[in-house]
Amino acid sequence: MTALLEVEHVAVQIGGLVAVADLSFTVEEGQVVSLIGPNGAGKTTAFNAITGYMRPRQGRIRFRGQDLAGLSPERIAALGLVRSFQRTSIFGPCTVFENARMALHLRGESGLLGALLRLPGMRREEARLREEAFAMLDFVGLTARAEVTADSLAYGEQRRLGIALAAAAAPQLLLLDEPAAGLNPSETAECMALIRQLRDRGTTILLVEHDMAMVMRISDRIVVLNQGRIIADGPPAEIREDPEVIRAYLGTSREVPHAAA
Numbered sequence: 001m002t003a004l005l006e007v008e009h010v011a012v013q014i015g016g017l018v019a020v021a022d023l024s025f026t027v028e029e030g031q032v033v034s035l036i037g038p039n040g041a042g043k044t045t046a047f048n049a050i051t052g053y054m055r056p057r058q059g060r061i062r063f064r065g066q067d068l069a070g071l072s073p074e075r076i077a078a079l080g081l082v083r084s085f086q087r088t089s090i091f092g093p094c095t096v097f098e099n100a101r102m103a104l105h106l107r108g109e110s111g112l113l114g115a116l117l118r119l120p121g122m123r124r125e126e127a128r129l130r131e132e133a134f135a136m137l138d139f140v141g142l143t144a145r146a147e148v149t150a151d152s153l154a155y156g157e158q159r160r161l162g163i164a165l166a167a168a169a170a171p172q173l174l175l176l177d178e179p180a181a182g183l184n185p186s187e188t189a190e191c192m193a194l195i196r197q198l199r200d201r202g203t204t205i206l207l208v209e210h211d212m213a214m215v216m217r218i219s220d221r222i223v224v225l226n227q228g229r230i231i232a233d234g235p236p237a238e239i240r241e242d243p244e245v246i247r248a249y250l251g252t253s254r255e256v257p258h259a260a261a
């Protein structure tokens with residue numbers, strides 16, 4: 001069976017610097033795959049290449065068998081490959097509910113313009129979107145916060161809303177860039193539960209994350225990058241014991257870190 005995402009010998013250059021030297025890995029449908037590595041390893045660059053924000057100098061990226069070369073980020077998102085950003089894409093002055101509803105509109109089913117003009121038939125559509133927006137907020141545990149402005153949410157709540165907004169597009173593959181960054185342990189646990197729920201609903205997840213405890217617990221597979229190259233690819237139990245991974249993270253020390261980096 002073809003993998004959902006196939007990355008083959010991808011290299012990305014930024015100015016004179018080779019940010020990703022030779023990257024090959026696959027993501028199978030239904031899995032949570034984590035891309036990890038020390039600072040500057042090339043993880044964000046890999047995300048940028050996969051989602052069309054940067055053009056690889058060489059190599060091939062295929063999603064559901066389709067070559068993504070030359071496609072814009074919007075086109076790639078429309079194919080079902082969506083990313084969330086390290087800084088969330090929520091709109092602070094709007095309410096949490098309005099953010100959710102906007103994300104559903106942007107998914108493009110009803111058309112924002114039609115909704116704004118309140119064309120005939122749009123009322124029923126609007127009621128359906130409203131219901132769906134509340135279902136989405138319920139899914140991420142933010143129903144009670146629906147009417148507050150997004151910028152008054154606690155940090156962990158903002159991150160959950162950010163994931164919900166990316167998930168609103170009902171992507172087949174969701175790329176999450178450090179979803180647990182800055183979260184406390186209980187917020188991290190909530191974030192992890194949310195990722196599992198998304199996976200259980202049929203969304204495949206590719207994750208960049210520094211919190212190793214989370215990565216070890218949530219991943220089906222871990223791909224380890226160091227200086228733009230893959231040094232290991234396997235299940236968590238294998239990665240934890242891999243001598244090259246241990247060296248990359250800790251120099252001569254013995255263990256891959258368990259706590260947040």
Ligand SMILES: Nc1ncnc2c1ncn2[C@@H]1O[C@H](COP(=O)(O)OP(=O)(O)OP(=O)(O)O)[C@@H](O)[C@H]1O
Pocket residue numbers: 014015017018019020037038039040041042043044045046
């Ligand atoms: N806009 C840029 N201009 C110049 N160099 C860049 C730029 N973005 C990334 N780099 C360089 O490319 C390499 C890979 O960076 P990248 O951000 O992909 O790493 P990362 O693994 O995501 O790191 P981190 O964990 O710190 O986010 C690094 O050497 C970095 O300094």
